[in-house]
Amino acid sequence: MTTILSVKNLTKQYGAFTAVAGVSFSLAAGRTLAILGPNGAGKSTTLKMIYATTPITNGTVQINSIDVQRQPRAAKQAIGVVMQDDLLATTLTVMENMIAHGILFDIPLRQVKERAHSLLAFVGLTNYENADTTNLSGGMRRRLVLARALINKPRLIILDEPTTGLDIQSRHVFWHQLNVLKQQGVAILLTSHYVDEIEALADNVAIIDHGQIVAAGSTTTLAQQLAAPSLEAAYLRVTHFDERSEQIDQTRHQ
Numbered sequence: 001m002t003t004i005l006s007v008k009n010l011t012k013q014y015g016a017f018t019a020v021a022g023v024s025f026s027l028a029a030g031r032t033l034a035i036l037g038p039n040g041a042g043k044s045t046t047l048k049m050i051y052a053t054t055p056i057t058n059g060t061v062q063i064n065s066i067d068v069q070r071q072p073r074a075a076k077q078a079i080g081v082v083m084q085d086d087l088l089a090t091t092l093t094v095m096e097n098m099i100a101h102g103i104l105f106d107i108p109l110r111q112v113k114e115r116a117h118s119l120l121a122f123v124g125l126t127n128y129e130n131a132d133t134t135n136l137s138g139g140m141r142r143r144l145v146l147a148r149a150l151i152n153k154p155r156l157i158i159l160d161e162p163t164t165g166l167d168i169q170s171r172h173v174f175w176h177q178l179n180v181l182k183q184q185g186v187a188i189l190l191t192s193h194y195v196d197e198i199e200a201l202a203d204n205v206a207i208i209d210h211g212q213i214v215a216a217g218s219t220t221t222l223a224q225q226l227a228a229p230s231l232e233a234a235y236l237r238v239t240h241f242d243e244r245s246e247q248i249d250q251t252r253h254q
């Protein structure tokens with residue numbers, strides 16, 4: 001299988017604080033890897049280093065064998081990103097948002113428009129092309145962000161908590177769209193706080209805590225390997241939930 005993403009010993013220091021401490025993994029075409037971890041574990045920071053929006057302190061990231069630090073622009077051509085916040089231009093319409101994003105990738109305008117039409121159809125927003133972005137519901141905005149992330153035909157899609165705040169139907173629609181992309185051979189890297197989402201989408205899961213991978217493996221077998229009854233139970237154990245809840249208890253009683 002073709003390796004699309006290779007991350008080696010990735011490290012991020014903010015001054016004296018280590019947010020990401022030597023993370024390594026790889027991801028092949030058509031596969032999905034989910035990163036699961038408590039708030040502040042270093043998930044978003046890891047993703048931001050991979051899509052070259054925050055400098056890497058140490059380690060390497062290669063996308064399609066292109067080094068992200070040496071050739072960030074070339075690497076970004078192969079990536080689509082759905083960030084934790086929407087960051088849509090609310091003064092633009094749905095179609096204008098698509099066009100503005102396509103222009104960033106130097107795609108000729110006619111081609112951008114053609115692609116935008118078909119991508120908006122893919123995410124079910126055909127009837128909203130001329131709608132103001134501010135008038136979209138939360139679910140529609142997420143679908144627009146996904147459509148926008150696909151404008152450059154990425155080989156790798158990076159999604160940071162893509163379905164947080166979405167209703168149950170919208171989540172299922174979103175999952176369906178991601179599964180279609182996966183079948184087309186797109187590699188998907190995502191973070192999520194929802195174990196059901198990870199089980200629905202991912203082949204592999206990496207559990208990260210305090211900037212380090214504390215467990216990793218197949219979504220279907222990791223729990224078994226750790227002799228836990230479920231992925232959620234395995235997660236709570238490797239992230240030392242018991243000790244943390246004791247600490248919370250102690251603070252409450254102070």
Ligand SMILES: Nc1ncnc2c1ncn2[C@@H]1O[C@H](COP(=O)(O)OP(=O)(O)OP(=O)(O)O)[C@@H](O)[C@H]1O
Pocket residue numbers: 014019037038039040041042043044045046
């Ligand atoms: N620009 C920054 N300057 C200093 N510290 C930062 C900065 N960005 C993030 N951090 C710190 O790095 C750590 C990891 O943050 P990060 O956003 O990667 O967490 P996360 O795993 O994505 O959490 P969440 O689940 O809440 O989204 C946190 O302790 C955070 O406070």
Ligand SMILES: [Mg+2]
Pocket residue numbers: 043044045084160
């Ligand atoms: Mg985050």
